[in-house]
Amino acid sequence: MRDWVRRGDESPVEKVPLGSIRDSHSPRKAKLNEYHAGVLAQSPLPLPPIVIHRSSMRVIDGVHRLRATGLRGEDTIAATFFDGSDAEAFALAVHLNVTHGLPLTLSERKAAAQKIVEQHPHWSDRSIGLIAGVSNKTVGKLRGCATGEVAQLGPRLGRDGRARPVNPLAGRRRAAEFLSSNPRASLREIARSAGVSVTTARDVRRRIDDGESPLPDALVKSSRRRENPPVGFGEITAAETTMPPVVRGPDLLQRLRNDPSVRSSERGRTLLRLLSTVVVAISACNEFAEAVPNHCSGTIAEIARKNARAWQDIADKFDTA
Structure with missing residues (x-):
């Protein structure tokens, strides 16, 4: 996440037509607060660049700045681009919305954390908690509802980028x-x-x-x-x-x-x-x-029986040695 933010800070700022920008990756239930957008539109200061997901042209960070720019009557907006998957774009949107701008509610942060768990089950609870602005214990509880047994047993990627077995x-x-x-x-x-x-x-x-x-x-x-x-x-x-x-x-x-x-x-x-x-x-x-699906049980049982017969042959060989 730090690397994504750093790359965004180092990316060139471009003028993007408002008409080319689509919906957003915002984790908010109500994606636009008209009052907040109006306050930004009235500010005499230039607005910071928004962040756009390049492949989908959806807003990662800056929905209210986008609306404020339209209220000002402008046709373009300053923006930087993020190159990554939709899941990565959502995680970055959550992180950026947690760290600045109009605060997310607790229910919005929990919903965002649960979605990140589903999309990135190998990320550690502490990492997801820092991204979504909730405690690692909260992420742990959400993980129990969001992921299956296989994901629970796999390694987790920590904040330092190292994978550790659960x-x-x-x-x-x-x-x-x-x-x-x-x-x-x-x-x-x-x-x-x-x-x-x-x-x-x-x-x-x-x-x-x-x-x-x-x-x-x-x-x-x-x-x-x-x-x-x-x-x-x-x-x-x-x-x-x-x-x-x-x-x-x-x-x-x-x-x-x-x-x-x-x-x-x-x-x-x-x-x-x-x-x-x-x-x-x-x-x-x-x-x-x-955990084995019912339609696979017979195959696994046959594998076990064949191995049992092989072990019986080995036992007979050693008995006669």
């Missing part, structure tokens, strides 16, 4: 799954594929190499303590906080991890990584069972 457990699971198929992948490749930081990718690889779960106990316990998280802040479901069998005491997989003959070879460690990530993948798939 759900760190899910990111670690994706990293573990990627490692199972790409054991020789670099840390940057793991981080890019799973949507996590390089530091997290390094920790996931170290834990799996050491025969540990990719999900640290402290992180799982911290997620469990969030009994009533604010809506929209990446809620942790019961399935998400349930620790997979790999970290539930001395189970069969733990027995393999504790065997030096397995952990001392590269092939043994690769086998541990594969078995660990399979358990993690099963746990992750269970989380999305209720």
